[in-house]
């Protein structure tokens with residue numbers, strides 16, 4: 001999508017909507033932090049992808065648990081409890 005070609009319909013009618021502090025498309029990371037999103041929109045089929053804008057510092061790695069760390073912790077717990085492996089991840093603080 002970022003290359004300008006839609007992965008669903010292969011159209012090159014892909015448009016970029018960049019967030020800014022006046023057009024705020026965002027996700028809430030915590031009570032004090034939000035991340036602005038940039039959208040790639042296919043005008044042919046409507047498929048849309050969004051990415052966190054790298055133009056603004058979001059401190060995601062300081063605010064959110066890293067999935068690889070959650071997975072390792074869950075694998076350790078399952079091994080200790082002899083539970084079958086599945087793909088459900090849970091995170092306890």
Ligand SMILES: [Zn+2]
Pocket residue numbers: 006007008009010011042043044045046047
């Ligand atoms: Zn498309």
